[in-house]
Amino acid sequence: MRLMSLTAVELGKKIKAKEVTVTEAVTAALDAIEAKEKKVNSFVTVDREGALKRAEEVQKMIDDGTLTGPLAGVPVAIKDNMCTKDLLTTCSSKILYNFKPTYTAEAVENLEKAGAVIIGKTNMDEFAMGSTTETSAYGATKNPWNEAHVPGGSSGGSCAAVAAEECSYALGSDTGGSIRQPSSFCGVTGIKPTYGTVSRYGLIAYGSSLDQIGPIAKDVTDCATILEAIASYDKKDSTSIARDDLKFTDALVDDVKGLKIGIPRDYFGEGLDPEVKEAVLNAAKVLEEKGAVVEEFDLSLVEYAIPAYYVIACAEASSNLARFDGVKYGYRAKEYEGLHNMYKKTRSEGFGTEVKRRIMLGSFVLSSGYYDAYYLKALRTKALIKKAFDEAFAKYDVILGPAAPTTAPKLGESLSDPIKMYLGDIYTISVNLAGLPGISLPCGKDSNGLPIGLQLIGDCFKEKKIIRAAYAFEQTREYEHSPLA
Amino acid sequence: MANIISDETIEYVGILAKLELNEEEKEQAKKDMGAMLDYIDKLNELDTTGVEPMSHVFPVTNVFREDVVTNGDGSEATLSNAPSMKDSGFKVPKTIG
Numbered sequence: 260m261r262l263m264s265l266t267a268v269e270l271g272k273k274i275k276a277k278e279v280t281v282t283e284a285v286t287a288a289l290d291a292i293e294a295k296e297k298k299v300n301s302f303v304t305v306d307r308e309g310a311l312k313r314a315e316e317v318q319k320m321i322d323d324g325t326l327t328g329p330l331a332g333v334p335v336a337i338k339d340n341m342c343t344k345d346l347l348t349t350c351s352s353k354i355l356y357n358f359k360p361t362y363t364a365e366a367v368e369n370l371e372k373a374g375a376v377i378i379g380k381t382n383m384d385e386f387a388m389g390s391t392t393e394t395s396a397y398g399a400t401k402n403p404w405n406e407a408h409v410p411g412g413s414s415g416g417s418c419a420a421v422a423a424e425e426c427s428y429a430l431g432s433d434t435g436g437s438i439r440q441p442s443s444f445c446g447v448t449g450i451k452p453t454y455g456t457v458s459r460y461g462l463i464a465y466g467s468s469l470d471q472i473g474p475i476a477k478d479v480t481d482c483a484t485i486l487e488a489i490a491s492y493d494k495k496d497s498t499s500i501a502r503d504d505l506k507f508t509d510a511l512v513d514d515v516k517g518l519k520i521g522i523p524r525d526y527f528g529e530g531l532d533p534e535v536k537e538a539v540l541n542a543a544k545v546l547e548e549k550g551a552v553v554e555e556f557d558l559s560l561v562e563y564a565i566p567a568y569y570v571i572a573c574a575e576a577s578s579n580l581a582r583f584d585g586v587k588y589g590y591r592a593k594e595y596e597g598l599h600n601m602y603k604k605t606r607s608e609g610f611g612t613e614v615k616r617r618i619m620l621g622s623f624v625l626s627s628g629y630y631d632a633y634y635l636k637a638l639r640t641k642a643l644i645k646k647a648f649d650e651a652f653a654k655y656d657v658i659l660g661p662a663a664p665t666t667a668p669k670l671g672e673s674l675s676d677p678i679k680m681y682l683g684d685i686y687t688i689s690v691n692l693a694g695l696p697g698i699s700l701p702c703g704k705d706s707n708g709l710p711i712g713l714q715l716i717g718d719c720f721k722e723k724k725i726i727r728a729a730y731a732f733e734q735t736r737e738y739e740h741s742p743l744a
Numbered sequence: 745m746a747n748i749i750s751d752e753t754i755e756y757v758g759i760l761a762k763l764e765l766n767e768e769e770k771e772q773a774k775k776d777m778g779a780m781l782d783y784i785d786k787l788n789e790l791d792t793t794g795v796e797p798m799s800h801v802f803p804v805t806n807v808f809r810e811d812v813v814t815n816g817d818g819s820e821a822t823l824s825n826a827p828s829m830k831d832s833g834f835k836v837p838k839t840i841g
Contacts (some may be wrong), residue, residue: 322834361818361821361822389798420789429764453803454801494807497806501791541794560790566783569780570784581762586826586834587825587826587834589825595837597837597839598837598838600764603763606763606764606766607765615769615773616763618771619757619758619773619777621761622757622761623760623777626760633781633784635786635797636787636792638798639798640787640790641798642797642798644796645788650752659822677779678783694801718803741840
């Protein structure tokens with residue numbers, strides 16, 4: 260039996276039925292990593308010893324009836340920007356090359372309570388800044404569908420690990436599309452929940468008002484199940500929201516009759532690859548045939564989301580990343596003269612190019628004389644974007660479009676032109692600005708055999724609607740395993 | 745390029761951001777920042793008069809708690825991550841001449 264080709268929920272069932280032991284499941288994941296890492300480089304850290312030890316503990320708790328949930332004993336990979344107690348957490352940066360957190364992120368702790376076994380930490384763009392996982396200080400991750408291509412980013416390691424079947428599922432984080440875009444490029448499914456649904460406690464901050472943790476897996480059922488496990492109100496995150504209904508798996512229903520789906524015309528204009536366009540519109544047709552009411556509309560303001568995002572995200576990043584100064588943790592420059600020079604040298608040597616670029620832009624837009632013109636202007640634009648979505652959701656249950664304008668680009672093609680790379684986030688970024696939930700799931704492949712992702716966007720707190728629509732669409736097609744699986 | 749970043753500006757940003765750039769990096773940073781600001785200037789096409797800046801999508805309030813210790817003493821574990829330490833404290837270079 261190929262344990263890693265099962266979904267997380269399928270594997271969980273087999274473990275519960277005693278057809279598979281937790282140690283067998285975890286060993287299968289570790290063996291897959293051993294066999295594939297040279298090709299894909301999804302992981303920064305693999306915790307072989309810890310995972311095998313934990314497998315035995317989890318097995319005992321399953322056997323004595325303490326753990327009964329669907330994810331008990333299932334191996335998971337965690338993006339390397341989530342703190343894991345005593346386990347290296349680098350954010351794929353040199354500046355945190357040796358950082359071992361003293362506590363575990365709330366979302367990860369929730370997973371552990373559900374009986375998850377962490378097998379390792381996945382590669383990412385440094386501090387989640389990037390769209391290709393090429394800005395990692397620990398080498399680029401490759402796309403399991405074609406190793407000459409990027410997996411997307413910033414959660415590229417998590418998505419590639421799921422697609423290469425090195426783990427049963429993974430956690431990622433999404434600030435401007437960092438779960439949905441790599442999910443699209445790697446042919447897997449990922450959800451960015453409504454802002455405030457999953458605690459950010461222990462998630463190393465990039466753009467705090469935009470960051471959300473979410474699940475990445477083979478299908479919608481897994482994602483709904485994982486989201487149910489990680490979502491919680493947490494006093495330790497002041498932006499955490501106490502939600503009434505977190506039973507996301509209740510929405511796994513194959514029925515979209517009467518569901519109102521809006522297709523923004525502005526998502527299908529210039530820059531969209533024709534093959535992506537065709538696959539996404541075909542998905543809309545499938546949902547229409549299943550009884551959904553599909554209509555085109557003008558969302559407006561789409562082209563303003565990226566500039567507004569870069570002002571806001573970089574401003575927040577410049578503040579959030581001030582803590583990396585060579586005093587409390589991580590890298591410290593070897594040679595310096597005095598305290599300030601130590602800060603400067605440490606940061607200049609410890610951060611990569613893209614991170615420095617964003618910190619500098621953020622410092623500039625927050626500086627006196629420019630704060631109103633750039634930062635406040637971006638926050639006003641954000642308010643307008645939110646309003647445009649409010650108006651759309653007064654008419655539609657779900658907004659349907661592509662997750663990214665193209666399929667995965669080749670390695671080495673994106674970093675030389677940052678603005679072009681930023682434009683790749685055009686369909687995902689506004690969702691973060693408006694705090695909305697979004698899901699990306701496979702809906703086809705291009706002529707090069709690279710996966711295409713369908714994005715479904717819901718109103719705040721309406722994850723169930725997008726899960727339902729995604730689940731109904733998914734029932735019409737088989738999951739395609741990547742060549743590296 | 746409409747936005748020309750001067751040497752003084754990039755120097756000032758370096759101070760704010762606590763980053764030290766060599767000459768080559770400085771030139772690149774000037775170019776990159778200028779290009780980004782040109783792109784960001786697109787926002788000026790929008791009339792945002794009377795629009796309140798939105799920092800959070802949902803109303804956020806401070807979360808208060810009583811000033812009671814709920815976790816144990818983690819100072820040793822915390823300090824074990826420090827690049828340099830002395831007498832249960834973080835050690836930094838001399839700050840006063």
